[in-house]
Amino acid sequence: MKINKTILGVGTLVVAGMLAIAADHIDAPAVQGGTADITDYYAFQAENTSNMVFVANVQGLIMPSATGAAKFDENVMVEINIDNNGDAVEDLVIQAVPRDGKMYFFGPVKPTAPGITSTVMTGSPLGNVNISAYNGTESITTTSNGSKLFAGPRDDPFFFDFGQYTEIIAGRATGFNAQGTDTFAGSNVMSIVIEVPKSTLGSATTLNTWAESKKK
Amino acid sequence: MKIFNFKIAAMVIALGATAVSCDKDDDMMVDPTPDFAGTFTQADQMGRPAINTVFVTSGNKDRFNVTTPSQQGAAFQSAFQARLLALNPGYTTNALTFTAAQFTGALATDVLSVNTSGKTTFFDGTNVLTGRALNDDVINTELLLIFGGPTGASNPTLTNDNVNANDKPFLTSFPYLAKPW
Numbered sequence: 001m002k003i004n005k006t007i008l009g010v011g012t013l014v015v016a017g018m019l020a021i022a023a024d025h026i027d028a029p030a031v032q033g034g035t036a037d038i039t040d041y042y043a044f045q046a047e048n049t050s051n052m053v054f055v056a057n058v059q060g061l062i063m064p065s066a067t068g069a070a071k072f073d074e075n076v077m078v079e080i081n082i083d084n085n086g087d088a089v090e091d092l093v094i095q096a097v098p099r100d101g102k103m104y105f106f107g108p109v110k111p112t113a114p115g116i117t118s119t120v121m122t123g124s125p126l127g128n129v130n131i132s133a134y135n136g137t138e139s140i141t142t143t144s145n146g147s148k149l150f151a152g153p154r155d156d157p158f159f160f161d162f163g164q165y166t167e168i169i170a171g172r173a174t175g176f177n178a179q180g181t182d183t184f185a186g187s188n189v190m191s192i193v194i195e196v197p198k199s200t201l202g203s204a205t206t207l208n209t210w211a212e213s214k215k216k
Numbered sequence: 217m218k219i220f221n222f223k224i225a226a227m228v229i230a231l232g233a234t235a236v237s238c239d240k241d242d243d244m245m246v247d248p249t250p251d252f253a254g255t256f257t258q259a260d261q262m263g264r265p266a267i268n269t270v271f272v273t274s275g276n277k278d279r280f281n282v283t284t285p286s287q288q289g290a291a292f293q294s295a296f297q298a299r300l301l302a303l304n305p306g307y308t309t310n311a312l313t314f315t316a317a318q319f320t321g322a323l324a325t326d327v328l329s330v331n332t333s334g335k336t337t338f339f340d341g342t343n344v345l346t347g348r349a350l351n352d353d354v355i356n357t358e359l360l361l362i363f364g365g366p367t368g369a370s371n372p373t374l375t376n377d378n379v380n381a382n383d384k385p386f387l388t389s390f391p392y393l394a395k396p397w
Contacts, residue, residue, distance in 0.1 A: 076259070193390065201332065209263070
């Protein structure tokens, strides 16, 4: 088991060193390997179908041996952007900012201004949650309006034979293998999970959504 | 009276200084209101999975991450189309009946659409792009749309990576993602 993990670690480093990696892990030079690197983003209906869930993961390919030391960066805000009138401009944002072991959440609220800079919408606090420790107590906050908040390390939910994809793109293979290898197996991410009542997101039948990381 | 108020104010300030200097692990400390001042400037962004990785050329990946979605189509659609045709020179249309221009026009504005009622999935055989759930095999869906041709049957060795599920089961309840390894 130890040997397997070592091999996996080495293989992952080699792959990561080669080029950009899906889903959004290490996607661009300015963010790769840093605390603002978004690895994945999900939006789906909650177990309580009156609610919507947003997941933003950062800092991909964290091996178990490094997960205990992994931290959210207090200079990085993760912002869920929600367009509810179809123009791909955010009408609402949900912001997550870490401070001293807690993740503070704001929104959903109309941002002061849309675009690539943000200030924290301190007038619209959603709640906060203790950042869960690796293999420690799992902290979940449920707010008075039924929103749920989580921040901490989780298994990377992404799965893909990225190694074979790389071989195909490089011209060294003509197709995927009959049995694929999940490049992301056994690795962790720093995860932010937010569940809010759909009624807080406007009345549109379809939302356009995306995740951003912003640095101070 | 005035002096009395001044004394209380001085005491509050003194207490404040004590609180700030005391140990983080001291349970007696009143939780201070954190400082959230400042302007945060964009570093990374993501809507649909793997768009920057697959469709943006190496010199433009940082620029894609700081181009607002409403401007991404104008800035990147033609480059996306060139990239699509480099990946699959035989591309005609795909299972969504999109031409290369239509498909890359939809992809270049990198937002994840999500329905506010009903099932939310990237693709489940019936529903298309109504959200993204944790167990959606989004890579197979994208490979199918890039390489699969109008019926999804073209290039069969390129439309399925044969990794069809996560390495840990997801949870049915919040926070939904599996515990870390």
